[in-house]
Amino acid sequence: MDRSFFWEKIAKHYSKQPIADEAAYQKKLQVTRGYFRPDMEVLEFGCGTGSTAIAHSPYVKHIQAIDISSKMIEIAQGKADAKNIENVTFRRSSIDEFSVSDRTLDAVLGLSILHLLENKEEVIAKVYKMLKPGGIFVTSTACVGDTMKFFKVVAPIGKLFGLILNVFTRKELEDSLTDTGFEIDYQWQAGKGKAVFIVAKKAG
Numbered sequence: 001m002d003r004s005f006f007w008e009k010i011a012k013h014y015s016k017q018p019i020a021d022e023a024a025y026q027k028k029l030q031v032t033r034g035y036f037r038p039d040m041e042v043l044e045f046g047c048g049t050g051s052t053a054i055a056h057s058p059y060v061k062h063i064q065a066i067d068i069s070s071k072m073i074e075i076a077q078g079k080a081d082a083k084n085i086e087n088v089t090f091r092r093s094s095i096d097e098f099s100v101s102d103r104t105l106d107a108v109l110g111l112s113i114l115h116l117l118e119n120k121e122e123v124i125a126k127v128y129k130m131l132k133p134g135g136i137f138v139t140s141t142a143c144v145g146d147t148m149k150f151f152k153v154v155a156p157i158g159k160l161f162g163l164i165l166n167v168f169t170r171k172e173l174e175d176s177l178t179d180t181g182f183e184i185d186y187q188w189q190a191g192k193g194k195a196v197f198i199v200a201k202k203a204g
Ligand SMILES: C[S@@+](CC[C@H](N)C(=O)[O-])C[C@H]1O[C@@H](n2cnc3c(N)ncnc32)[C@H](O)[C@@H]1O
Pocket: 004, 007, 008, 045, 046, 047, 048, 049, 066, 067, 068, 069, 072, 093, 094, 095, 096, 110, 111, 112, 113, 116, 117
């Protein structure tokens, strides 16, 4: 089954959902902005309906925001047009299809996405290559391996619908990042069972 199937189906519904934890979301935006500079080239993959890319757009030079679902991108583009945002380029692309020269990006954002990928390790390695030395990878990831062991059972069912659930622990995620060469620069979790927010840095 096409991997975008699930996301195409839920895009409209997803765009109407309130943010689950507004305070945590705002904190993550603030921490990320602490790393931004006005000359930065940024990629956000799995950008969904674009709210985060739009919110960050005043703080960097340019954001390429990609998503595997054309419906998500359509909604995101509509929001950007309504706000006259000119430095975010929304494009339908999976992270696997996406191509950019090595060491050209200052920051890559992958939010609520790593646990949905079949090839998390490959994607982390790809992000590492795309980043300039000193560049950052910002992730917020459900580490369901820590709390919800039953996901190991339901994951294959999700896969039937094009939704991949990759089960790993926080420690396993940290190891995936550091084994690739990243240093964990910042880490925060709003509470037990909540997404793990990490800013990982490529050595300068
Ligand atoms: C849980 S949503 C998160 C959206 C947004 N980052 C957020 O935090 O609200 C996951 C998004 O990743 C997209 N996606 C899933 N697999 C992808 C892939 N391989 N490459 C790019 N986008 C992908 C989906 O279409 C969906 O919009």
